[in-house]
Amino acid sequence: MHKRFIRATAVAAVGALALAGCSSSGDEAEAPEGDAASTSDQTDLTIGVFNGWPEGEAVSYLWEAILEEQGYDVELEYADAGPVFAGVAGGDYDVTLDGWLPMTHADYMTEFGDDLVDLGSWNDDAVLTLAVNEDAPITSIEELADNADAFGNRIVGIEPGAGLTGATQDSVIPTYGLEGMEFVTSSTPAMLAELSGAIDAGENIVVTLWRPHWAYDEFPIRDLEDPEGTLGAAEGIHSIARTGFEEDFPQLTAWLQAFEMDSELLFSLENAMFNSDATQSDYPEVVATWISENQEYVDSLTATE
Structure with a gap:
């Protein structure tokens, strides 16, 4: 890991828990030395x-x-x-x-x-993507429905409220007929952990991702083509x-x-x-x-x- x-x-x-503990930023403070002063x-x-x-x-x-x-x-x-x-x-x-x-x-x-x-x-x-392991058997999202079994019939996403999640649910899935695949959402760290585990195990995986992101340098992955432009420019x-x-x-x-x-x-x-x-x-x-x-x-x- x-x-x-x-x-x-x-x-x-x-x-x-960050919102519960964050401090108000509206208070004046005595200016220390430096340009702010x-x-x-x-x-x-x-x-x-x-x-x-x-x-x-x-x-x-x-x-x-x-x-x-x-x-x-x-x-x-x-x-x-x-x-x-x-x-x-x-x-x-x-x-x-x-x-x-x-x-x-x-x-x-x-x-x-x-x-x-x-x-x-x-x-x-900045671009939104669906990414797969480098040796995955497909190159485009339009091939995913016919090859769902190769990916465990799952798309691994990030936070439920994320814009990328909404674009995947509202645009990618219906456009490419992926309703039969399970779209798993939890968190970005959880998605990255699944990606890491699949790569280490030599298994196929498809995840929602974006550029710029360090994962493209860390893992042998590539983006799937999006010929219908569902994830936007x-x-x-x-x-x-x-x-x-x-x-x-x-x-x-x-x-x-x-x-x-x-x-x-x-x-x-x-x-x-x-x-x-x-x-x-x-x-x-x-x-x-x-x-x-x-x-x-x-x-x-x-x-x-």
């Missing part, structure tokens, strides 16, 4: 992080390191995507860095949009803040609105954090090392006035 799944499962368990920004910041979404976890740790160097006091709070959106809308979190638009998280934006501020996309290469990964964020954090707002990170850089950060023996307690050190190796890029993220 890969060490990261032990870590991910623990994170998921803690994250389910020379602006009107508040210095206490809480970032909501989705359980099991590595791109958001990676950039949240990156921004935590950057902002603490600038004089902010940053907390990362884990929860599933729905509770994070609710928490941002309710002011329990200040911002989340992993909003997939226009499709995956559209329902959350519709539900909570009046209390959210979209600060823009920092990566435009590439999406943007957006920073989503609470209302009032722009007034409370004008400098940080400018930085996040200008934030861009291409997939190659993102993959390198994810690989450093997740394709190693690092545990969550190691992430600050791992990120610090990555920053030192990409200093020019990192410095550019806070160059916007």
Whole structure:
């Protein structure tokens, strides 16, 4: 069993309780030394992080390191995507860095949009997928129904409330006639654990997944073609803040609105954090090392006035 799944499962368990323990982010604090001290920004910041979404976890740790160097006091709070959106809308979190638009998280934006501020996309290469082991007998989702037995008649999904889960249930399954297959949903760590186990056992498996994700480097897997376009086109990964964020954090707002990170850089950060023996307690050190190796890029993220 890969060490990261032990870590991910623990994170998921803690994250389910995150909203109960998250702190309010609206309090003013005495500004420490650093750039935050020379602006009107508040210095206490809480970032909501989705359980099991590595791109958001990676950039949240990156921004935590950057902002603490600038004089902010940053907390990362884990929860599933729905509770994070609710928490941002309710002011329990200040911002989340992993909003997939226009499709995956559209329902959350519709539900909570009046209390959210979209600060823009920092990566435009996000795609939803169905992935299989590299030596699976099919190459397209349209072949899956006729080969369901080869996959144990199961599609392994993630959280029931996830946008990817909704797209699979509402679009992929009816379009390709997969109603006879069992669609299993639980959590992203559970899906990854099943994927790992099937790969180790040499068994076929089909899972709901997305790019960018470290699993594509960790496991011999590939995407199934989606000729009907049921999972949509590439999406943007957006920073989503609470209302009032722009007034409370004008400098940080400018930085996040200008934030861009291409997939190659993102993959390198994810690989450093997740394709190693690092545990969550190691992430600050791992990120610090990555920053030192990409200093020019990192410095550019806070160059916007």
